[in-house]
Amino acid sequence: MDRFVSTYAMRLDSKGRMSIPAPYRALIARDGLEHLYCHPALDLPALQAGGARLMAGIDALIERYPPYSEAREELAGALYGAIEMIKLDPEGRVMLSEGLKAHAQIKDEAVLVGLGDSFRIWEPSRFRAHLAEANAKVRALKQQIGSQGTARDTRADGA
Numbered sequence: 001m002d003r004f005v006s007t008y009a010m011r012l013d014s015k016g017r018m019s020i021p022a023p024y025r026a027l028i029a030r031d032g033l034e035h036l037y038c039h040p041a042l043d044l045p046a047l048q049a050g051g052a053r054l055m056a057g058i059d060a061l062i063e064r065y066p067p068y069s070e071a072r073e074e075l076a077g078a079l080y081g082a083i084e085m086i087k088l089d090p091e092g093r094v095m096l097s098e099g100l101k102a103h104a105q106i107k108d109e110a111v112l113v114g115l116g117d118s119f120r121i122w123e124p125s126r127f128r129a130h131l132a133e134a135n136a137k138v139r140a141l142k143q144q145i146g147s148q149g150t151a152r153d154t155r156a157d158g159a
Contacts, residue, residue, distance in 0.1 A: 002027070003027075003114065003116045003117070004023075004024055004027060004050065004114035004115060004116060004117070004118060004119040005023075005114040005116070006021075006023070006114050007111060007112065007113045007114070008021045008024075008111070008112045009109065009110075009111050009124065010109065010110050010111070010112060011108060011109055011110075012096075012106070012107075012108050012109065012110065013093075015095070016095055016096070017089070017093040017094065017095050018093060018094055018095075018096065018110055019091070019092055019093050020036070020088060020092050020093070020094055020112070021112065022092065024112065024114075024119060025088065025092045027050075027051060028050075028051045028088065030051075031051040031052040031053075033051050033052070034087060034088055035085045035086055035087045035088060036049050036050060036051060036085075036086050036088065036094065037049065037050060037051065037054050037055055037083050037084075037085060037086075038083065038084050038085075038086050038096070038100060038121070039079060039082040039083045039084065040082055040099075040100065040103040040104070041103075041120065042078060042079075044120075044130070045103065045104055045105060045122075045123070045126050046104050046120045046121060046122045046126070046127070046130075047096070047100055047103065047104050047120060047121040047122075048118055048119075048120055049086075049112075049118060049119055049120070049121055050117060050118030050119060053117035053118065054117060054118040056117075057117055057118070058079050058080070058083075061075065061079075062075050062076050062079070062080075084097055084100060096121075104121060104122060104123055104126070105123045105126065106121070106122075106123050107123070109123070109124050110122065110123065110124070111123075111124050111127045113127065
């Protein structure tokens with residue numbers, strides 16, 4: 001596997017540690033890292049986490065703006081400034097900071113959701129609500145795309 005995929009439900013132990021699934025750990029290790037990068041998602045009550053690809057995506061996004069521009073500096077501050085490097089222990093567990101847990105409202109359970117180049121960490125009920133909304137949007141988009149194809153197929157000349 002070369003992408004963060006699947007959804008995993010995890011419990012935080014009595015010390016507040018959470019296991020990172022083995023497939024996710026393998027991707028982090030492939031990058032030569034013993035930690036993962038994690039920051040509060042900018043527009044969601046969730047955490048964004050990952051390894052080298054997450055950082056490369058952030059770098060590419062920030063580099064789209066001219067050096068010293070206000071937008072670039074604000075984006076860099078919001079992302080680089082909020083990233084925490086969270087060490088993986090020998091058993092593949094991490095301890096989220098209180099600030100990260102507060103942003104995502106994580107207490108004793110979390111859901112890790114693969115996004116390809118990174119993954120998100122959610123409080124389970126917030127993830128269920130987000131997933132329901134996302135699925136509704138995808139169904140509407142599918143219907144819209146399907147109706148566009150039908151409109152093209154109904155031409156009188158059959159072309």
